[in-house]
Amino acid sequence: MRVSGPARAMMLCTCTECQKVTGAGHSGVAIFNRADVEISGPLTAFARKADSGATLTRYFCPTCGTPVYAETSRWTGAILLPPGFFGGGGWFAPKQVIFHRSHLEWDVLPDIALFDTYREA
Amino acid sequence: MAKRGRCNCGEIHFVVEGEPERMALCHCDACRRATGTGHNVQAFFRKDQVEITGTPSAYEWTADSGNTRKWLFCPKCGSRLFGENSRAPDMVGIAAGAFEDSSWFKPQFIVCSGQRPDWDMVDPAIEVRS
Numbered sequence: 199m200r201v202s203g204p205a206r207a208m209m210l211c212t213c214t215e216c217q218k219v220t221g222a223g224h225s226g227v228a229i230f231n232r233a234d235v236e237i238s239g240p241l242t243a244f245a246r247k248a249d250s251g252a253t254l255t256r257y258f259c260p261t262c263g264t265p266v267y268a269e270t271s272r273w274t275g276a277i278l279l280p281p282g283f284f285g286g287g288g289w290f291a292p293k294q295v296i297f298h299r300s301h302l303e304w305d306v307l308p309d310i311a312l313f314d315t316y317r318e319a
Numbered sequence: 320m321a322k323r324g325r326c327n328c329g330e331i332h333f334v335v336e337g338e339p340e341r342m343a344l345c346h347c348d349a350c351r352r353a354t355g356t357g358h359n360v361q362a363f364f365r366k367d368q369v370e371i372t373g374t375p376s377a378y379e380w381t382a383d384s385g386n387t388r389k390w391l392f393c394p395k396c397g398s399r400l401f402g403e404n405s406r407a408p409d410m411v412g413i414a415a416g417a418f419e420d421s422s423w424f425k426p427q428f429i430v431c432s433g434q435r436p437d438w439d440m441v442d443p444a445i446e447v448r449s
Contacts, residue, residue, distance in 0.1 A: 221414025280355025
């Protein structure tokens with residue numbers, strides 16, 4: 199994967215789907231312009247309609263299961279990248295936690311803004 | 320009471336009897352990539368405590384330690400489910416996020432803490448083993 203532009207937003211998500219997919223208490227999400235990201239290699243897609251009505255499609259490596267990216271119908275033209283894909287991502291700086299309503303007690307979060315669902319909700 | 324869990328799409332589900340032998344949080348490179356976040360959290364059970372329904376995909380590799388590690392994930396939705404290590408062949412690590420109710424979960428120790436990204440927060444009260 200090659201990313202050529204800046205992140206538009208960075209956040210953690212504690213929704214129940216992100217917990218299931220990551221197996222952890224939250225996912226990390228960095229949102230970029232789709233046009234700024236080049237991806238190569240085989241991927242498996244899994245699309246699911248969220249409670250909001252939006253469709254979220256997650257793409258992962260069929261060989262090792264690593265999450266690679268996601269797209270949402272709420273924000274076409276954007277791509278959601280997991281910081282772990284970049285080996286941790288020293289550049290990653292989340293500013294908000296979304297879907298805090300399903301936060302798990304054992305999962306420690308940074309001291310940033312918390313939103314029950316989406317920020318604008 | 321039995322602990323139940325599943326992947327995001329429900330293709331694979333599992334039931335665990337009894338309590339975990341240990342619970343841990345790991346910041347190693349493989350765990351960060353596998354989750355897409357800053358760490359992986361697992362509860363380790365004996366394999367005879369765990370009943371799995373469905374067939375996860377497996378990915379095996381040799382870790383720096385020389386041990387063979389294996390990730391098991393849902394081939395349909397990609398959810399991270401189980402981890403195995405040749406060092407402890409009778410054990411299986413289960414991703415804490417996969418459980419329907421994980422209120423019992425509490426990591427007892429942290430490994431590979433030197434690889435923790437700055438943005439990833441952990442409870443300072445948890446023992447750091449490596």
